């Protein structure tokens with residue numbers, strides 16, 4: 001007599017992501033899976049804050065290579081080393097003034113060099129609607145628009161949303177891309193993938209610039225903040241997260257502070273499974289920790305990143321010095337690893 005054998009149906013690639021990542025609420029929201037899908041199978045569901053299937057899947061599996069939260073990919077990246085591979089670490093300040101710079105304006109200076117020297121055709125950054133304080137992926141082709149994009153956008157990491165259309169433009173040959181560690185991980189994974197769609201998507205990314213990141217917030221942090229400080233969103237000039245506080249500078253230059261612990265409920269759930277503080281798969285990483293106020297800590301990791309850094313310095317765009325407090329970076333990165341490792345390991349074990 002034949003035995004009844006239960007055959008588990010094979011999951012389509014996006015169903016694997018659904019089961020192992022989206023349903024576990026550990027999706028980083030980086031949109032790498034959506035960007036790499038040539039069949040437009042996936043779209044982002046803003047209500048549920050996760051990707052969803054909207055078209056038939058062609059089973060190319062490129063989305064699996066893009067996900068920084070799948071166990072196989074996590075295992076390739078996870079490590080207790082906060083700084084990651086590097087060639088040099090420097091204190092940097094932009095030689096040009098811009099009151100919107102988040103720290104030393106290093107990112108804008110590097111992107112200025114890349115655009116002015118025509119090393120790239122455009123930069124993919126995050127813009128900000130200053131009326132609502134909502135951020136959005138923004139492609140900039142000139143330094144005027146680039147300078148307007150300065151400053152950290154704490155509410156979104158959706159920069160990859162724009163890359164899919166951008167790479168289809170035959171006039172665009174080279175791109176500089178800025179992202180938080182999850183975005184950088186996704187692009188970094190795709191750079192190592194041999195999937196033809198993955199290769200097509202990221203081969204135009206000449207420079208991958210990572211931002212240090214402890215955590216990001218969902219959009220509803222904005223009403224959460226404005227309610228607490230009693231102002232309308234359009235009165236906010238700049239926000240800065242650090243040392244346990246969200247410091248909000250208003251247009252009249254008055255300053256309000258909110259303990260970050262009070263904003264904990266708005267931290268994106270997927271950030272709890274991230275153990276990368278310094279965007280270790282980037283060409284260059286930039287953060288504020290480790291440098292004096294008004295300066296950036298810049299970690300150059302690859303020959304490409306070093307080349308861009310040197311060009312920006314030679315063009316007189318960067319003032320560079322030694323003395324980054326690497327221990328301070330390790331301390332904050334270590335806190336992130338300790339806080340998130342449990343969620344990270346739990347998520348991985350549940351995926352097996």
Ligand SMILES: Cc1cc2nc3c(=O)[nH]c(=O)nc-3n(C[C@H](O)[C@H](O)[C@H](O)COP(=O)(O)OP(=O)(O)OC[C@H]3O[C@@H](n4cnc5c(N)ncnc54)[C@H](O)[C@@H]3O)c2cc1C
Nearest residue numbers: 101102103104105106107108125126151153214287288289
């Ligand atoms: C969510 C988040 C959390 C962070 N947490 C920390 C932290 O804990 N410790 C720390 O030292 N640094 C942190 N940073 C990095 C820091 O705030 C600065 O972004 C970094 O030091 C660069 O400063 P800068 O003056 O060189 O950047 P600028 O010269 O002002 O340029 C910043 C560039 O990055 C782009 N950008 C801003 N936000 C995003 C985003 N979300 N995705 C893609 N591009 C973006 C801007 O459009 C602009 O082009 C965080 C950044 C973000 C976005």
